Amino acid sequence: MKLLEDRIRKDGKVRAGNILKVDSFLNHQMDIELFEELGKEFKRRFADCEVNKILTIEASGIGIACITAQYFKVPVVFAKKSKTKNIAGDVYTAKVESFTHGREYEIIVSKDFLGPKDKVLIIDDFLANGSALMGLSKLVLDAGATLLGAGIVIEKGFQDGGRLLREKGLRIESLAIIDSMDTTYGIEFRH
């Protein structure tokens, strides 16, 4: 998606260790007008799917998931990263390894909000090693729900997650796929 690629080139910052900082518009400060365009594009790409629920993961997936949900006219459920007093015991769980935080954590969704009648589109801001997306997929499958696909804002195509999950049959639509990035030579997108 050219609008997004242009924005990544303009405002994204490549840092050592394969880190792409897009926190000025995607995952700390959020450009809601851009999110509207991303949401419309997800709707266009999954127009053939009868999505009735969007699943994402806290925290940075929530904004893009909520804006996207307006175009599908469906509710959003976000997987939580730790157990709180407000969550009852009946939850689906999965383990996720965080690239950003360098640690493993558990994600949970209440069984009240994911079940066999749900036709789920996963939305997230990043896909790299695929651990979060695998965890979210596991929650959907454990719930007996239908997993229609995943919409990703930025995929790091030089990491394995996207390839591995597509090989397993998951439909993934990434709005920008980065083939390489370098602090000197900049960012190359896949087309």
Place this chain on the structure above:
Amino acid sequence: MKLLEDRIRKDGKVRAGNILKVDSFLNHQMDIELFEELGKEFKRRFADCEVNKILTIEASGIGIACITAQYFKVPVVFAKKSKTKNIAGDVYTAKVESFTHGREYEIIVSKDFLGPKDKVLIIDDFLANGSALMGLSKLVLDAGATLLGAGIVIEKGFQDGGRLLREKGLRIESLAIIDSMDTTYGIEFRH
């Protein structure tokens, strides 16, 4: 706001320990059509303010903040609860005591995204003891930005946060204020 009060009566669950579970529509599963109505109401109540940025806190504030931001046509910044590799050293910080999690944590916002030119509306899902809202207010003031007010979805009016912060001069617009709640007698709203 009657629509919201009706929804809280219908789908909210009062639990011992002054816990109100609204996770079927507000802070785990999110009813985006309801959020649109809440966002419009925040815009109506703050129509006299020239907001140019919305500030919220992860995770459950993000959805309502993003939908609300569409009516103000401004970006959203969310305060993060822990430091990650993706955040540079230059951040504003505040301490927050969590009622839900029963512990203290630090919230941070990058100095890149909050500064003297910002006219900030804080949006959050809950106001109880006011600790999160005090922390967010501190971030805004530390940044030299203008704090125009706070829009809250549900205020627990029987806790002190709202009163204390209004006494300090903060303009708070809560879409539903609960005066009392009880597992037997249900919920009383302030009008």
